[in-house]
Structure formats: C-alpha cells, structure tokens
Amino acid sequence: MADLAKLAGVSKITVSRAMADSTLVNPQTRSRVRELARQHGYALNVTARNLRLRRSHTIAVIVEMAPSPERPMSGPYPLELLGGISQELTSAGYSVLLSARHGAITPATQAADGVILLGQGAHEDAVHTVEGWRMPTVIWGADMGAGHVVVGSDNRQAGASVAEYFIAAGRRRPCFIGDLDHAENAERFAGFRNALAAKGITPSHIDGVGFTADAAAKAVVALLARKSFDADAVFAVSDLLAMGAIQALSGHGIRVPEAVSVVGYDDTPMGASFVPSLSSVHQDLYQGGILLARKVLALIDGKQVSSEYLPTRLVTRGT
Numbered sequence: 001m002a003d004l005a006k007l008a009g010v011s012k013i014t015v016s017r018a019m020a021d022s023t024l025v026n027p028q029t030r031s032r033v034r035e036l037a038r039q040h041g042y043a044l045n046v047t048a049r050n051l052r053l054r055r056s057h058t059i060a061v062i063v064e065m066a067p068s069p070e071r072p073m074s075g076p077y078p079l080e081l082l083g084g085i086s087q088e089l090t091s092a093g094y095s096v097l098l099s100a101r102h103g104a105i106t107p108a109t110q111a112a113d114g115v116i117l118l119g120q121g122a123h124e125d126a127v128h129t130v131e132g133w134r135m136p137t138v139i140w141g142a143d144m145g146a147g148h149v150v151v152g153s154d155n156r157q158a159g160a161s162v163a164e165y166f167i168a169a170g171r172r173r174p175c176f177i178g179d180l181d182h183a184e185n186a187e188r189f190a191g192f193r194n195a196l197a198a199k200g201i202t203p204s205h206i207d208g209v210g211f212t213a214d215a216a217a218k219a220v221v222a223l224l225a226r227k228s229f230d231a232d233a234v235f236a237v238s239d240l241l242a243m244g245a246i247q248a249l250s251g252h253g254i255r256v257p258e259a260v261s262v263v264g265y266d267d268t269p270m271g272a273s274f275v276p277s278l279s280s281v282h283q284d285l286y287q288g289g290i291l292l293a294r295k296v297l298a299l300i301d302g303k304q305v306s307s308e309y310l311p312t313r314l315v316t317r318g319t
Helices: 002-008 012-019 027-039 046-053 076-091 122-131 155-168 183-197 213-225 239-251 269-273 285-300
Strands: 058-063 095-100 114-118 137-140 150-153 174-177 204-206 233-236 261-265 279-283 308-310 312-315
Touching: 002 012, 002 027, 012 027, 058 076, 058 285, 076 095, 076 114, 076 285, 114 122, 114 285, 122 137, 137 285, 150 155, 150 285, 155 183, 155 233, 155 261, 155 279, 155 312, 174 183, 174 213, 174 239, 204 213, 213 239, 233 239, 239 261, 239 269, 285 308
Parallel strands: 058 095, 058 114, 114 137, 137 150, 150 308, 174 204, 174 233, 233 261, 261 279
Antiparallel strands: 279 312
16 A cells, blocks of 8 residues: 555555545545556455454444334435435445344444434433444434534424414414424424414424324324314424325315415425425435534544534425
8 A cells, every 4th residue: 555655646544545435535636546556456455454443444324213104214314314324434435234223232233433323212212322332423313412413404493484484374373293202303393482482473282193194194183073273384393294184184174275284394205296285394314414424434533523403494385
C-alpha cells in the first residue's frame, strides 16, 4: 500500500479509502488510485485491513418494528431510510447487518463496529436495550437531549404546519390520532396542540390505536357509535391510520374533505393513490438514512457528533 501511495502521490489512508470506493475521496483521485492499483496488480485485502484495525467494517441496523401484512417493511418507513443507509455505508466500504430488535445482543451484532437504531420504541425501551450494548450508536427518532446522537424529522414543525393548514381551512374541532407513548408521535402532537392553542383551539385525541389502518378505523367507528366523534379535521401520525379513519368516516356517510379534513404522515405512494388522494406530511427519509450512516461512521472514528433534524413539508391533495 505504501508503494501505491507513493506512486499516486497520496497518503496510505487515501489509498485504502479509494480502494474501498469511499466517497471521502474525490472521484478523480479515486479513479487514479484504482487505475494504478490495476496496473500494478494490487487488490485491497479486506480481511487483513479489518484485523489490523480491529474492525469488522459492519454496521448493525436494528429496526424497532414488528412487520405485518398491515404494516410491511416495504413501506417508505423503513425502506427509504435503509436505502440511504446502505448507499452511504457501501460507499464507505462497510456492510449492513439488518435485524429486528430481539432484546439480547447476538454474536453478529456484537462483532459490528456500530449500531443504527431505527425507532425508539414505546417509552424509549428500544433505546435502553441498545444502550446496554455499549457501542457507537445513532438513533432515528425524536430529540433525546444530551448524551444521544439522533437523526430525525422536525416533528414539532410538522405538527404545527398541519394545525395551521386546518386553521386556514376554517376547521375548529381538530382530532389527533396516534399513540403518545412513542416519542415521535408525542412531538407531532405537541407541535399540533401548541399551534392550535395560539388560536384558542384545543384538539381531541384518539390514543392507543397502534399502527394499522384497521385499528384506526375501529377506534373512529367506536366513537361514532357513541356519538362521541364531532371532529371536523383529523391529523393521524401515519398514512395508514389516516386511511383507516377515512374508511370509517365514509362508512358512516361522513364526507371527506367536505365534512372532515384528514392529513396523514409519511407521504406514502399508497396514500397518494388512495381515493380520495391523501394529504400528508412528507419527510426526507432517504436523506435521513444518509445522515445516520455518516454520523455512526464519525462516532467510530472518535469524532464529536451532534444530533440533526430534517425539515418536513405538508403535501395537500384531496382530503
């Protein structure tokens, strides 16, 4: 490697990164180093490099989610996050070890250089589990204050933007659907509630509905049966919950959006093709995945890393 570095006029670490196709090296230098390596029959010995650095060059990605037919892993969350993570880690010469959270650390996870946790869990139980592993860790989710590196969307801003949309549309009896035991949902509700409070409006709340469309539909139907649902606007913490609410309302002859405006979260293709097409909050999950990968690699290298929150935008459609 030293000879190749001398030929290319760069450092040994630059050669190592170029051979691993890392984006930390500019494309021209990367091309020159790899061409010189080809000419001189040099190949990166990954096993030797890992032994020397005492690294596996693997990142464990733990998904805090129980996949089901109603909530598949093929949705934008977590698939777009995983796309950004994989793209960035592969470019840096790392492999991805993907698993759902099981509680105890597995030997394969223990051998990883760092952990990316997608989702904090109810009452942040997933975070507490992963913290016990004592590995460089970056979390996708809500703000956790000092001591944790988190990448997420600006959930409070998202909630506020939905409230402002409802207010502008003349809605005065908004309802929030989502489990507040999950920190991201709680942030969305806080932003929603605070923006409404500035106009003297207090939202109602449907809690404990889980994550499926069927659960949201049943919750709304139960309220309608008791004549306890009088909302003229609904903000749900996911598109699935929003679509479930619309199905329940439509089934009782309540027109959307004429009688009740509905907004979801995640801006999924399913929501966009729903009838009527669903208004929803868009979050940049792919960019979030890239940031998660960059930050865990920086932690592994011993760098100071801070949390980061991405802006969201409300996409208005037919609901």
